[in-house]
Amino acid sequence: DQQVKQNSPSLSVQEGRISILNCDYTNSMFDYFLWYKKYPAEGPTFLISISSIKDKNEDGRFTVFLNKSAKHLSLHIVPSQPGDSAVYFCAMETSGSRLTFGEGTQLTVNP
Amino acid sequence: DTEVTQTPKHLVMGMTNKKSLKCEQHMGHRAMYWYKQKAKKPPELMFVYSYEKLSINESVPSRFSPECPNSSLLNLHLHALQPEDSALYLCASSHMASVGGELFFGEGSRLTVL
Numbered sequence: 281d282q283q284v285k286q287n288s289p290s291l292s293v294q295e296g297r298i299s300i301l302n303c304d305y306t307n308s309m310f311d312y313f314l315w316y317k318k319y320p321a322e323g324p325t326f327l328i329s330i331s332s333i334k335d336k337n338e339d340g341r342f343t344v345f346l347n348k349s350a351k352h353l354s355l356h357i358v359p360s361q362p363g364d365s366a367v368y369f370c371a372m373e374t375s376g377s378r379l380t381f382g383e384g385t386q387l388t389v390n391p
Numbered sequence: 392d393t394e395v396t397q398t399p400k401h402l403v404m405g406m407t408n409k410k411s412l413k414c415e416q417h418m419g420h421r422a423m424y425w426y427k428q429k430a431k432k433p434p435e436l437m438f439v440y441s442y443e444k445l446s447i448n449e450s451v452p453s454r455f456s457p458e459c460p461n462s463s464l465l466n467l468h469l470h471a472l473q474p475e476d477s478a479l480y481l482c483a484s485s486h487m488a489s490v491g492g493e494l495f496f497g498e499g500s501r502l503t504v505l
Binding site for chain 2: 321
């Protein structure tokens, strides 16, 4: 039973436009939500996070939105840059540092 | 130093071999993790060490044996593995094993079991 789903395996966006990555979850016990970015041959790197008591968190070009009633998490990147091309994983956490990852979305930003 | 260093980067072993994966961090983090990632799949948690003690074992087979010799080092001892254990093994660390802690990942050790 997959608790965290990223339904789009890939997304292609033009440079300068907005990239929107989505993630749905089923476990209402998740209380912390994170996005990681992964380049080939590297480990995932932390990007941005949000706790369950908030609905938006912004850091520069990256904004994470949480809709708890819909159990939906999204990441907005604007403006998108070619260097943003990577695999993006959403991850969710309950107590004890158990991170559950989505399957990832390959973002390609075209110049 | 914000790095998590994993060695070796690549490992090929037979089913009767004994080998070890190593992980090191010098960020003063007190929680360290092993994740397993198969191709086109998300990372899956295997073990969590908190203050050098094993706090989470996600029902991992005993052919995988973790060890935390000190707060900076984490090993994963491998013995009698199966071909289906071939995967990328990721080590991570965080300040503490608590909710909301950002994990720092290493580049991974790619394991192939013949």
